[in-house]
Amino acid sequence: MYVSLPELLWMAPEHLRVYPPRQISQSGDVYSFAIILYEMCTRTEPYTDETWYQSLDDTLRRIKRGSPCVRPTLKEGGPFAQDASASHNVMDVLLRRMEQYANNLEGLVEAKTQAFLDEKRRSEELLYQVLPRSVANQLLTGKSVNPEAFDSVTVYFSDIVGFTSMSAVSTAFQESVVRAPFRVETIGDAYMVVSGLPERNGIEHVRQIARMSLTILRNVRQFVISHMPQTSLKARIGLHSGPVCAGVVGRKMPRYCLFGDTVNTASRMESSGEAMKIQISDETRTLLKTFETFVITKRGIIEVKGKGSMTTYWLIDEITTQNDGLDLPMPI
Template structure:
């Protein structure tokens, strides 16, 4: 085996060796700390520890740990809860608006009811006024209808009123509030006076009934809210104005009857007629403008009513107020035509009342439907919300469980990857291995000055010849484990072991200036001193002797091959260092002239001249012995050789120990 090794070393071509990665102490520390681009594997734990920009609490929401798991669950439950709460609030607001709309619709219905009741009372009072005025005008000799029945109808309308705020306004400016019972009592007294006394005039009748109707219409005006957004106020105002128009028409008709019955109107009565007739027309036009439907019905009325032309003709005659012959029959005919016209206007009034009722009914139905829909939506939202929260909770729990399992597997993968990375870095230099892992090509690199060290075991051929293969392997393993432990103290790389040959280099792949010479020299002295205490395990009586050699010079290093790549050194420096070892002597360190000069430049080392030595393939070379360091304490630590196959022997590789020390197990 030894002779074969020398044949390789004697080749004149540049020697090629593969460089395994037994790291120096500094690079071992680098491996322990890890190359972030090669050692670290990405896991959920790593992701959780990388805080996004602007978010300093990313680590606390890691769904794989305890506190982060709770915060993550809370966050995921809050997220769907926000739109649910917004929907509940929106639905509640909508429902509140619907309730308000329903309340407004009911208020409108109350307005319509009050206006309808007041309208009925005013209508009955107007009819009663017409009958009483006709009775007074004929001095009680003629009845158009039965007054008692008319009085009874008016009383029923008064009794059916759901409220009774009535204030009478008199011409002298007095305002008198009357309750229902008092008003009915006064009304009964006035009726009896009209029937029993012949001194009652039409003026008295107009004054009494007009004041009552004015109070009723004033109350109706107070009931109608023009700011109502529903639009029903237009119908109510049209209803009120139509009543007032009928009221003014009725009052004007009394003066018209007097004109035809007396042949002339006094100035005061004439002015009153003109005022009431104008007011009646204006109020009627206002009502028709408020309700277009009513306007069409009135146009139909004017075209179908036979007496409408006579009414306009008589109105023109009264406005001229020319002296005519008093004619009782003309007065009765005028009264009948006006009564017929007022009856037609009341038909419009009833039609308008039906329209108002339908409008209010539609509003109430729409409000009720919207309220039912709002309640249904709110109930559905409240019922579905717990289900959504429950589903989200289950989904988040499943995600967290998966994240926890994934984190556990990622940690296991990370640990195994670190073990494989450290094992790889035992075989290749870290920088080279990192580039290869990143699928990069590693170009060959020239190193102007490195120091290469070789050593072998003296008499290894004889020892191997009388030993079993297992004993040889055990022997080499123990001596190289000791050497491996010692070189950890130096900035060197273990290149390879071929049989008993041990090769170390310094100054590559990471350049260290001119320190490589001192590092190799110190290491060589340390290995030599340590070997003197090592005993061959299966031959306790024999001590180990090694022969060492070193040389300083340039080399080229790089990766050769793609399958099982090797970091190889090329150059004559490697061959020369090997010749220094092969031509050396036992327990001595043989160095070249180049290395001696480098050591002298640094200082601190003693050498002895050996003289000229014939080196195969090189000729005569001036060489030296490296003897010791000048002063200082050697970094060697005496390591006693462990007993052969002892039970407490630590056979774990270095990288496994490092992982164990770094708490990866």
């Protein structure tokens, strides 16, 4: 007994009668080649269009019996007959069909290639959302990303005051003003952003983060919770500037992480701050003063967990040509 396999349809009857094992012969090869030509000419599998066709097992039994002789039928008026009448040459028809197959295959390859490129682009865009572009490009080209030290960056931390109590009845708040800085982490209502890495930008990082912070605070003031219109959304923001180390952690799910006291101090600036205010360290204030456009007031000396006594400041606004001469908002 043998299992009926579709490929046995290409086996010559004399070989099929003794199968298994497989037999080889010149006449058997000619038979198999003829079945292949039938498929090329009709674009169908052998025997499936026969009026007597019932199943693969039944067909194989008929072929083995050999009386009457069972062969696939070329119907008159079919596509092969029409092509043959036009060319009067079977080889011309076969060559034309093979050319059609080649063209179809070229189209399929082009479509598959385009689908691959589209998927590659989507994967790259996803990677660019979780890693800085320069770092992502290194990973995509198979290069390792070594940890790197940065002398001066500005780190932003924010927190939505009362988020825990509101989260059960509120939708997520999405900030749409982060452009040049790189968003490092989002955990619940906590938001961490850094500028000045992986591409160094002099001291421009402090101005980018300061402007982003002011814009976020303005947006928070205008934000209305649809199902809680009487409840005001309040953010607490802290900034600190200084050196950090950065690198990629993980292989299957890589993350770009920052390390160093600068990160801890920025977090403390947020946690020890007040609602709807931007607390900055003396280091951040010193850098901002070089631009001569930011309004900063002194908060005073406070005790900061893990840091001891620190002199901190409130970032109030930025004076630009658009708001020169206008009343500046006071700290809330």
